[in-house]
Each structure stands twice: as C-alpha cells, then as structure tokens.
Amino acid sequence: MDETIASYTWLLEKLLEVMCGRQPSVVVTDGDESMCKDIREVFPSATHRLCAWHFEKNETSNVKEAALRERFNRWLFGDMIVDEFLMEWSDTVEEFGLEESLWANxxxxxxxxxVNAYLREKFCVGIRxxxxxxxxxxxxKNFLQSxxxxxxxxQNLELMVKDYRNNELLAQFRTIDGIPVMTTSLESLERDAAETYTRAVFGDVRLEIERVAAVNLVRLGRSLTTKIYTLEDYGFSGRNVIVLFDINMGMMKCSCGRWCRNGYPC
Incomplete structure (x- = not known):
C-alpha cells in the first residue's frame, strides 16, 4: 500500500518466515532508502547491492561530462581491486572538482x-x-486482473506458479536429456562444461571458452603444487591477470573474481 519503513519491515519479515528463517545471501534493489534500512535490520548478513540499471540512470541524470560517466561505468562494471578504485576516485574528485558535490559524496x-571492486567476490550468479x-x-500481469x-x-496465482514451475521442468529436461552441438576448438573442455552446467549457464561458459584465443600466456610459475599463470588479454599488454591452479586441492582462483562471483571460470 505504501513504501514506508514499517511496510517494508513487515514484508521482509514475512518473506523470512516463508523461507523458514533462511536469509538471502544477496539482495538487489533500486536504492530506496526505506528498503535499505530494513534490509540492514532484517537481513543483516546479506550483501546489498544497487541495481546497475538504476544506478546508470541516476548517474546519467547527475553527471553531464561524458568522461566522468565513463569513469563511473568503469567502477560499476570493471574488474579492479579496492585500492585501485580508491586511487582513481581521489584523482577524479580533484580533476572534476567533486569535493562539494552532494551526489558524488x-x-x-x-x-x-x-562498485564492482567491493562486489567482485560476492556470489551473485551474474545478477546485477x-x-x-x-x-x-x-x-x-498475464494472470492477474485488478x-x-x-x-x-x-486461483490465478496458483496457475501462474504452475506455469512457472512447468517452464523450470522443461529447462531441466533440456539440460539433462539434450546434447548441445560443440562449436569451439577446445571440444573436451566445452563438452565437460556442457555436462556440468545448465544450458543457460553453459551458453555463458562457452563464450568464455571462445575468448581463450584472445589470451596470451606471459609466464608460468609454481609454488609447491600450485601453478601460477600470468596472463594478459590480446591488445591490453601490461594489464596482467594472475591465475592460481592446484589440481591436488581442486582449487582455481583468478584475480578477476568471476569464479567466486558467477560460479564459472573466466
């Protein structure tokens, strides 16, 4: 009925009740202040991230310089560490005179x-x-009428849920019984990914497999049983990416954090 703190608190508590007390690990909102306060209170352990689309829309309304908008988009989507972001922010505040900007603060x-630097290792399954x-x-809206x-x-809500679950069953059937056509040159890797992931996620994994052709190996080192790969994207020499791989421990870690964030390797 309204967007007050009391209403949001009631709503989130009821959600927690039907989820048997299980809190969500990640919550994505448009940044409503009332909702932000309630999420901190009702879901204290959840990672709260702002919707990237709403943030870009807000940014476009408040930032007129194209160069400055590019900086914000880089911070929103780019792979970087926290120290790198803080250094760039400090330089940007000085360059564009944002010291007194209420919105920037x-x-x-x-x-x-x-900022993606703070969220890059949060498991959000690609949801931004x-x-x-x-x-x-x-x-x-296809099932409900005012x-x-x-x-x-x-009754109509029950029909909607049945339709939703039927679509999930169809997607699961295609994953289990369908055999996708292998299209990359790394067929063994692609075939293993097809057996591991759902069809929807496999499409994203295959894009990463195709991008292997644009990766250069700078050097390979070793620390005990862990192999240390230093890589760079073609056309971006000097911007190294470090990958750790230990087959004995079943461990793979990349500095981009995509494995932790999306559940599949870059």
Missing part, C-alpha cells in the same frame, strides 16, 4: 553497494539488476 558513501524481478512481474475477486486472485 552520497554515492561514495554507498560504494560497497555498487532487478530485471529478473521485473520479468516475474510481467508474467504475473477487477477480480480475492478468490480469483488466489
């Missing part, structure tokens, strides 16, 4: 919620925006 205060939620809303009775509302 506000977004810096919330940097842990939108609230668009998935909007997708569910679009599905709901003129219906409360009884019809419950």
């Amino acid at each position: 506000q977004v810096f205060y919330k940097k842990e919620m939108w 925006t609230t668009s998935w939620c909007e997708g569910v809303n679009a599905i709901a 003129k219906g009775t409360l009884f019809e509302l419950v």
Whole structure:
C-alpha cells in the first residue's frame, strides 16, 4: 500500500518466515532508502547491492561530462581491486572538482553497494539488476486482473506458479536429456562444461571458452603444487591477470573474481 519503513519491515519479515528463517545471501534493489534500512535490520548478513540499471540512470541524470560517466561505468562494471578504485576516485574528485558535490559524496558513501571492486567476490550468479524481478512481474500481469475477486486472485496465482514451475521442468529436461552441438576448438573442455552446467549457464561458459584465443600466456610459475599463470588479454599488454591452479586441492582462483562471483571460470 505504501513504501514506508514499517511496510517494508513487515514484508521482509514475512518473506523470512516463508523461507523458514533462511536469509538471502544477496539482495538487489533500486536504492530506496526505506528498503535499505530494513534490509540492514532484517537481513543483516546479506550483501546489498544497487541495481546497475538504476544506478546508470541516476548517474546519467547527475553527471553531464561524458568522461566522468565513463569513469563511473568503469567502477560499476570493471574488474579492479579496492585500492585501485580508491586511487582513481581521489584523482577524479580533484580533476572534476567533486569535493562539494552532494551526489558524488552520497554515492561514495554507498560504494560497497555498487562498485564492482567491493562486489567482485560476492556470489551473485551474474545478477546485477532487478530485471529478473521485473520479468516475474510481467508474467504475473498475464494472470492477474485488478477487477477480480480475492478468490480469483488466489486461483490465478496458483496457475501462474504452475506455469512457472512447468517452464523450470522443461529447462531441466533440456539440460539433462539434450546434447548441445560443440562449436569451439577446445571440444573436451566445452563438452565437460556442457555436462556440468545448465544450458543457460553453459551458453555463458562457452563464450568464455571462445575468448581463450584472445589470451596470451606471459609466464608460468609454481609454488609447491600450485601453478601460477600470468596472463594478459590480446591488445591490453601490461594489464596482467594472475591465475592460481592446484589440481591436488581442486582449487582455481583468478584475480578477476568471476569464479567466486558467477560460479564459472573466466
């Protein structure tokens, strides 16, 4: 009925109740202040990140210089470490005179919620925006009408859930029983990924496999049983990426953090 703190608190507590007390690990919102306060109180252990689409929209409204917008987009999506971001932010504040900018100070205060350097190792399965939620809303509109009775509302919600679950079963069937066509030159790697991931995620993994052709090996080192690969993207010499791999421990770690963030290697 409204977007007050009391209403959001009630809503989140009811969500926690139907989830048997299990808190979400990640919450993505448009940055509503009332919701932010309630999430901290009801889901204290959850990582709260701002929707990238809403942040870009807010950024476009408040930042007129194209060069400055590019900086914000780099911080929003780029792979970098926290110290690198803080150094760039300090230089940018001085370059563009943002010391007295209320908006810039506000977004810096919330940097842990939108800067990718702080979120790169949070397991978000690739979700950066609230668009998935909007997708569910679009599905709901096909089943619900404002003129219906409360009884019809419950019936239609049950139909919607059945339709939603049926789509999930179809996707699961295609994953288990379908055999995708191998299209890359690294067929053994691609085939193993096809057996490990769902079809939807496999599409993202295959894009990463295709990008192997654009990676140069700078050097290979070793520390006990761990191999240390120093790599660089073609065309970006000097920007090294460090990858640690230990087959005995079943460990692989890349400085980009995509494995921790999305659940598949870069």
